[in-house]
Amino acid sequence: xxxxxxxxxxxxxxxxxxxxxxxxxxxxxxxxxxxxxxxxxxxxxxxxxxxxxxxxxxxxxxxxxxxxxxxxxxxxxxxxxxxxxxxxxxxxxxxxxxxxxxxxxxxxxxxxxxxxxxxxxxxxxxxxxxxxxxxxxxxxxxxxxxxxxxxxxxxxxxxxx
Numbered sequence: 001x002x003x004x005x006x007x008x009x010x011x012x013x014x015x016x017x018x019x020x021x022x023x024x025x026x027x028x029x030x031x032x033x034x035x036x037x038x039x040x041x042x043x044x045x046x047x048x049x050x051x052x053x054x055x056x057x058x059x060x061x062x063x064x065x066x067x068x069x070x071x072x073x074x075x076x077x078x079x080x081x082x083x084x085x086x087x088x089x090x091x092x093x094x095x096x097x098x099x100x101x102x103x104x105x106x107x108x109x110x111x112x113x114x115x116x117x118x119x120x121x122x123x124x125x126x127x128x129x130x131x132x133x134x135x136x137x138x139x140x141x142x143x144x145x146x147x148x149x150x151x152x153x154x155x156x157x158x159x160x161x
Contacts, residue, residue, distance in 0.1 A: 025142055026050045026067065030060040030074035030083065040073065040134070047135055057081025061089055069097065071142055076103035076111055076124070084111045087122050091147050100141045102129055119150040 027049050029040045037053040044051050052067055054060035057074075058081050064072055072090055076083035087099045104127030112124065125137055 024048055024050050025070040026052065027071045027073055027138065028060060028064055028067065028069040029053045030055075030057065030072065030078070030086065032056060032075065032078040036075070043131055043134070044073075044138065049138070057083065057086040060086055061093075064090060064094060064097065068094070071098045071100060071138065073100045073102070073138065075127075076101050076108045077105040082111060084115045084120075084122070087147070088115060088118070088120050091120060091149060095148070096146050098141050098144065098146050099123075100125070100137055102127055102134075104128065120147070121150065122147055 027044055029037045029044070029051055030053070031037045031040075032055055034055060037055065041051040041053055052063065052069065054063050057078055060072065060074065061081065072086070074083040074086055081089075083101050083103070087101060090097050090099060099122050101122050102125040108124070112122075115122070123137065123141060125133065129137075
């Protein structure tokens with residue numbers, strides 16, 4: 001696991017320490033609570049995934065562009081760039097990246113509704129996430145097609161071209 005402090009240094013650490021495991025999916029875990037990123041990382045690594053962590057959305061966006069994770073597993077409510085805004089930015093900049101959100105905050109519904117109104121829909125888990133549910137969601141999200149933006153026409157979502 002790599003803890004993100006400096007983007008360039010973090011990317012170097014991740015690539016060099018994990019190059020021998022390149023066939024295993026790389027998951028970027030994002031949460032402003034370090035204990036959550038560390039716990040999720042330990043669980044996912046224990047189940048054969050490679051992980052990197054970031055403690056805010058801005059760092060996660062920069063790091064994701066550098067390390068090209070297979071999945072970004074992010075909290076929704078964080079200071080600065082929230083998880084939904086991060087997911088939207090990743091969908092625009094890195095369309096092949098799969099995204100899985102989690103939250104224990106009631107403000108999440110409003111944030112997700114705003115994204116949905118703009119055509120973005122992302123899977124979400126409720127905190128606290130039971131370990132079997134987290135592992136099943138990670139596996140199914142990695143197997144699913146990446147998210148796409150749905151275009152809205154007359155109140156109906158259409159798949160983006």
